[in-house]
Amino acid sequence: MLFTDFHFESYIQEALNDLGFREPTAVQEKLIPVIRSGRDLAGESQTGSGKTHTFLLPIFEKLDTETAAVQALITVPSRELAYQIFQAAKQIADHAEADIRIANYVGGTDKMRQLEKLKASQPHIVIGTPGRIYDLVQSGALAIHKTRTFVVDEADMTLDMGFLATVDKIAAVLPQKVQILVFSATIPQKLQPFLRKYLTNPVIETIVSDAVIADSIDNWLISTKGRDKKTQILEITKALTPYLAVIFVNTKERAEDLHAYLTGNGLKAAKLHGGIAPRERKRIMNQVKKLEFDYIVATDLAARGIDIEGISHVINDSIPQDLSFFIHRVGRTGRNGLPGIAITLYQPDDDSDIRELEKMGIRFVPKILKNGQFQETYDRDRRLHRRPSHQRLDTEMIGLVKKKKKKIKPGYKKKIQWKADEKRRKERRAAARAQSRSKRKAKKQQF
Structure with a gap:
């Protein structure tokens, strides 16, 4: 499949060509159609799988540049990641004839300046960390009541860093019909209450890779x-x-x-x-x-x-x-x-x-x-892969073997051999009984 098969608007395709993107990744091929359909989504895939453009491309596709309101809101857990997504979004916007306003709101930046700019106009796309975005919403400067798409990126890291409660507060302010997209490398159990609270009949998709890390x-x-x-x-x-x-x-x-x-x-x-x-x-x-x-x-x-x-x-x-x-x-x-x-x-x-x-x-x-x-060099487990030369004998068996090696009376060798064989038979019977008990116990648990 090629990106041209998606039939994006010409400026979006030009942006992809500029990046040298011809073929979508597995995540993009599978999830872009889901996002286009308007369904809520919880997408799980490994790092470096192309998640950023998976949600950015459909967001740009349905932007109404003539409406001066926030239409897409993207939260991320770190300033650096916010900046990376902001740069990716700017690269697409630079190919559009219309003026697409994109804002990056993170902690450690000039809040007063951001408030002043918001008085003049609202951005079309907002990208930032949960704390700063919520501050701007609480102040009444950032209006997100017309948002169409809400993206929670790196949700597991958002959870780990203690930001999910703030994301929850942001989600509570959004319109009821907003499309919510959650992307994560993993979806831990502690994230499930958030998904159940805000996602409506979501598509839950795990993109399985043959390799946990890239083949390259x-x-x-x-x-x-x-x-x-x-x-x-x-x-x-x-x-x-x-x-x-x-x-x-x-x-x-x-x-x-x-x-x-x-x-x-x-x-x-x-x-x-x-x-x-x-x-x-x-x-x-x-x-x-x-x-x-x-x-x-x-x-x-x-x-x-x-x-x-x-x-x-x-x-x-x-x-x-x-x-x-x-x-x-x-x-x-x-x-x-x-x-x-x-x-x-x-x-x-x-x-x-x-x-x-x-x-x-x-x-x-x-x-x-x-x-x-x-x-x-050699495998660190090479000793474990060697075939054992003999089975470990228990103390009683070692005693029998030692006795067998000594000069003994006629017929005593057979007696020792019989005892050794009897010992093995008892061990096999005990193992069989234990296995039978385990099976009966498992069968009872089924009922």
């Missing part, structure tokens, strides 16, 4: 072997030639420490974490877009909050405490079918987390850095 990503696992990770990351950077690499850490303290170490060793590296002031963060992001850095040291705020084009590598300094964030981290690279490399450092304490990630469908390729080159 090489997912490597490198053992630290007890070495200092800062030194090892520096060695890894010397073996890479990234367009842009993101190094993910678990705390802002670690981000500060690692950033100081890398810059002290001559790397062009930025840092992004929750302790950086909004104005400083905006300045850093502008520098990143101008390719003034080769590396960004970031906490998980950046894993879900930014969408930088052209990230060629992701390096995990450590495995995130919330394992679901691993997918979001790795998903920063390999976007739009481009190749990417994700490198995760691990130590023996991480083994249980690695196994949990593998249960989620994530596959790792074990690697080693040797003489400045990445080389494939």
Whole structure:
């Protein structure tokens, strides 16, 4: 299928051509027709699947530019993500002949200036964080009573960051016939009450991918072997030639420490974490877009909050405490079918987390850095894959075997063999009885 098959208005198609978008992603192909039909929607798909244009394109398609009112409202959990969606929306609007007004309302920006602009005119599309949007609605400056489409993007992150209550207040002010679209990487149980409260007969769609992370990503696992990770990351950077690499850490303290170490060793590296002031963060992001850095040291705020084009590598300094964030981290690279490399450092304490990630469908390729080159190495579980040479014997059986090896009276060997065989028979009968009891118990529970 091609985007031209949707028969969007000419300016929307021009915007897609300008981006080089020819074929829709699986999410876009499946969900754009649902949104066009006017149905409420809860869409679940992995990071980097093209969700932003999935809702933006139908929103632009039904805009009435002659009506000076808010017609689409999009809430997101972070300032960075709001800015990314705002830029994507502006790119489409720039191809239209009509004046399409798009506003970006987030915390840390000039509220008084926003209030003054709202007195002059209302935007057609509003994008922003729940707190600032609700402030403007409460003040009476932002009128959302004519909104046609309400989008809650990254709903699971909105929930995790404690913003869902504010989104609830915003939804309560919207008109009854508003179309509500909820997009999320996962739809946790705690999100269900919100969906039941506001969505009317929704289409609930999960876009299943054959791979949890994109096929275009090489997912490597490198053992630290007890070495200092800062030194090892520096060695890894010397073996890479990234367009842009993101190094993910678990705390802002670690981000500060690692950033100081890398810059002290001559790397062009930025840092992004929750302790950086909004104005400083905006300045850093502008520098990143101008390719003034080769590396960004970031906490998980950046894993879900930014969408930088052209990230060629992701390096995990450590495995995130919330394992679901691993997918979001790795998903920063390999976007739009481009190749990417994700490198995760691990130590023996991480083994249980690695196994949990593998249960989620994530596959790792074990690697080693040797003489400045990445080389494939052995599977860390190679011992588990060996065939056992013999079964472990219990204490009683070991005693019988030892007795059998000694010089004994005629006929005693047969007696020992009989006892060993009898022991095995008893164990088999006990196992069979236990299995039978389990089946009877399960059958009773059915009734």
